[in-house]
Amino acid sequence: MMDYSKHVDELAYAHGEPSGTARIRQQAEDFKVSEELSFEPSGEGEHEFVYLEKTNLNTEDVVKILAKHADVPRRSVSFAGMKDRQAVTKQWFSIQLPGQTGPDWYLLEDSADIRIVKVTRHSKKLKRGAIKYNQFELVLSDVVANKEEVDTRIERVKKLGAPNYFMQQRFGYLSQNLNRAYELFAKKEPMRNKKTRGFFLSSARSYLFNEVSSQRVGNKTWDAVVEGDIYILNGTRQFFQDDGGDTQIKKRLLEHDIHCSGPMFGIGESFTKKDVSELEEIVFESNAVFCDGLKKAKMEIARRSLRVVPQEFEFEWMESDRLRLMFKLPSGSYATAIIREIIKATDR
Numbered sequence: 001m002m003d004y005s006k007h008v009d010e011l012a013y014a015h016g017e018p019s020g021t022a023r024i025r026q027q028a029e030d031f032k033v034s035e036e037l038s039f040e041p042s043g044e045g046e047h048e049f050v051y052l053e054k055t056n057l058n059t060e061d062v063v064k065i066l067a068k069h070a071d072v073p074r075r076s077v078s079f080a081g082m083k084d085r086q087a088v089t090k091q092w093f094s095i096q097l098p099g100q101t102g103p104d105w106y107l108l109e110d111s112a113d114i115r116i117v118k119v120t121r122h123s124k125k126l127k128r129g130a131i132k133y134n135q136f137e138l139v140l141s142d143v144v145a146n147k148e149e150v151d152t153r154i155e156r157v158k159k160l161g162a163p164n165y166f167m168q169q170r171f172g173y174l175s176q177n178l179n180r181a182y183e184l185f186a187k188k189e190p191m192r193n194k195k196t197r198g199f200f201l202s203s204a205r206s207y208l209f210n211e212v213s214s215q216r217v218g219n220k221t222w223d224a225v226v227e228g229d230i231y232i233l234n235g236t237r238q239f240f241q242d243d244g245g246d247t248q249i250k251k252r253l254l255e256h257d258i259h260c261s262g263p264m265f266g267i268g269e270s271f272t273k274k275d276v277s278e279l280e281e282i283v284f285e286s287n288a289v290f291c292d293g294l295k296k297a298k299m300e301i302a303r304r305s306l307r308v309v310p311q312e313f314e315f316e317w318m319e320s321d322r323l324r325l326m327f328k329l330p331s332g333s334y335a336t337a338i339i340r341e342i343i344k345a346t347d348r
Contacts (some may be wrong), residue, residue, distance in 0.1 A: 004178035004207070008168050011210060012217040015156050015341050020145020022323070024336075024345040028055050030139040031087040033335075037080065038132040045123030046098040047078075050105055051090065053115040058085040062093065065114070070095050070103055078126040081134070081331055084169065086347075090117060094126035131331035133311070138335060140323045140345055147317065153342045154315055154325075161256070161309035162341045163217050166206035167334040177203035185293030201297055204290040205264050211283045212262045213306050222260060222306045225250050228273030231258040232305045235330060239303045241271050259305040265294050268301035308333040 025031050041049045048070075054062055059082045067074045076096040083089040095102065108114045143150075171177050181200035216222040225242075231249070232239045234257055242249055252258045263270060263280050272280060284291050310327035318324055325342075329335060339345050 002182075004171070004175040004182075007171065007175050007178065007207065007210070008165070010214075011163070011165055012214045013341060014163050014217050014222065015153060015160070018145075018149075018153060018341070018343050020143065020150055020343040022140040022143040022145070022343050022345045023347065024138065024140055024339065025086050025347045026139075026141050028086055028088050030141065031084065032089070032137040033083060033087055034090040034135040035081060035083075035092060035331075036132045036135070037092055037126075038130050038331075041120045041122040043120050043122075045121045046096060047094045047122050047125050048097050048102040049118075049120045049122050049126065050093050050095065050116065051118040052093070052105075052108075053088065053090045053117055054083075055088050055113050056085060057113050059083050059091065061085070062091070062114070065108065065111075066093055066095055069105070069108060070097065072096065080126050080128060080130045092126060094122065096125060129331055133328040133330055134333075134335075135328050136326065136335045138325045138339070139318070140325070140339070140343065141321065143321045143323050143343070145343055150323070150343060154313070157338060157341050158310065158313045161223065161307045162338050163213055163222060164259075164305050164308040164333055165210050165213060165337045165340075167336040167340075169334065169336070170206045171203050172199075175203075178207055181293065182289055185289045185296075188296075197297075201294060201299060204294055205266070205299065208265045208283060208287060208290060209262045209304055211287070212280050215279060215283070216260070216262070216306060223253060224260070225253065226260065226276055228276040230261045230271055230276075230303055232261045232303060233258055234305075234309075237302075241273075256307075256309050259307045261303040262306050264302040264304050265291060266299035266301040267295060270301060304332075308337065310338055 050066065052062070059079055063074055063077045063079065066077050072095060078094045080092055083091050102119070105116050105119055109116060177199055181204045184200060185204070213222065230239050230241055239261055265284065270277065270280070308329060310329055313327040315323065315325050325339070327338065329338070
């Protein structure tokens with residue numbers, strides 16, 4: 001079995017490996033995230049929508065707290081996206097309460113870890129991925145770097161974007177989810193725990209995407225026209241195949257209207273051709289255990305953008321060794337993938 005512990009560290013850099021170092025998440029307040037939904041709750045319906053700020057709690061922690069407070073099963077509580085524990089995050093939750101008045105959610109503020117921002121209603125529960133964007137405000141400390149180099153890197157990422165890698169949060173400490181997934185797939189053991197099964201399947205798919213993405217970053221085709229590619233419309237999950245009839249592909253890539261895509265492996269037709277198909281097949285053949293496991297689980301094929309371009313990117317040097325970064329990213333993209341192209345940041 002391969003050693004997956006350094007998977008993220010070994011991914012290719014789009015703008016060259018940075019020389020500077022820094023620390024991230026010295027305290028929860030150094031990593032702030034606010035999500036904005038892709039729709040506006042109607043104000044009416046059987047689902048109570050609660051927008052809250054949590055500190056040093058992960059999403060599952062809050063699900064348990066909300067379910068207990070409303071006296072409902074955990075399955076009655078939904079959310080749009082997972083958020084990290086070691087952070088201050090504003091996040092939406094929905095609680096199904098048909099024909100019921102919701103509890104006094106503000107009583108939860110007796111805990112210093114939760115603050116209620118807004119409460120409203122909607123006719124449908126909150127679905128995964130229903131996020132327009134996540135707003136990040138991050139503080140890097142103990143920065144040891146050439147400021148001009150850091151400033152230049154930030155401007156480059158603002159202009160050209162960064163690889164849309166899945167980062168360490170997806171794979172667990174030392175990528176243990178990948179090691180465990182490999183063991184289970186290789187032994188063809190059944191995964192009866194639905195939650196655990198989901199973690200392992202997601203980790204395997206994300207690994208395959210990263211491997212393809214890293215190769216395309218390495219050969220500088222992650223943001224360039226390549227025959228046989230599938231393109232994704234910016235800000236959507238809609239993709240299309242270039243049959244050579246669209247003469248504006250290069251221009252649209254430069255304007256970030258579309259992005260090249262990579263595979264979220266699964267059952268179904270990939271639609272890629274020629275060079276792109278060949279590269280992806282080589283990665284799949286080299287990771288047959290993961291691919292076979294995903295096929296057995298009947299995961300459906302999908303595509304993901306190879307590039308993410310942060311919006312409204314601002315930064316400021318607070319002190320000589322502290323740097324604040326502020327930007328927006330679409331749902332599913334990682335702030336640490338942006339930071340990785342700027343500076344080597346660690347939480348240790």
